[in-house]
Amino acid sequence: MLYLMRHGLDDERYVGGWSEASLTDIGKSQVRGSLTKLETLKLKQIVSSDIKRSSETARIIGGYLNLPITFDKRFRELNKGIVTGLPKETAERLFPTKNLTIADRYPNGESMLDLYYRIRDNLNVIMAMDDTLIVTHRGIINMLYYLLNDIPLDMHKERFNVIHASIHEVNAKEKIIRRVY
Secondary structure (H helix, E strand, C coil): CEEEEECCCECCCECCCCCCCCECHHHHHHHHHHHHHHHCCCCCEEEECCCHHHHHHHHHHHHHHCCCEEECHHHCCCCCHHHCCCEHHHHHHHCCCCCCCCCCCCCCCCCHHHHHHHHHHCHHHHHCCCCEEEEECHHHHHHHHHHHCCCCCCCCCCCCCCCCCCEEEEECCCCEEEECC
16 A cells, blocks of 8 residues: 655745745644554655655654655655745735646746646556655645546645645555545
8 A cells, every 4th residue: 555645734824835944843743643543554664755844744754653764856746936935925926826727837847737747657656656655745645636536637726635744545456545644
């Protein structure tokens, strides 16, 4: 079985993407709260996005469960280019997102469609990771919901309830993904 986990909370007053924001105290608490569930899973390794909020999440889990961690940039969130790490109000003035479509690319970054293709192109590699926890971001987990459920891509990022520190189970044989925590 493959599991995916969204990192704990970071400072949401700033644009995430490839930012190097740390987990907040609440985020660290969220991750610690998931440890009881993670203990029950048959895990041999952790693969994590190399972005700080995910790597911090992975280190908390890896330390507690005594599991090896590999960092992999393929599991990075959507690259939001020039607005990465900016206060959200400033970013919105520079690059308004109200009418953004799946094909609109952040300046010097990616579009939702780019992210979709990045995950689709790595789907076989992802699905072959058995007994693995992938610590990543909402965008990556959402893309797996779209792909495995054959749902057309849209801009509704809350659609699959991928909240901070949530855990999602992937049955690779049946191509089923579901939230388990």
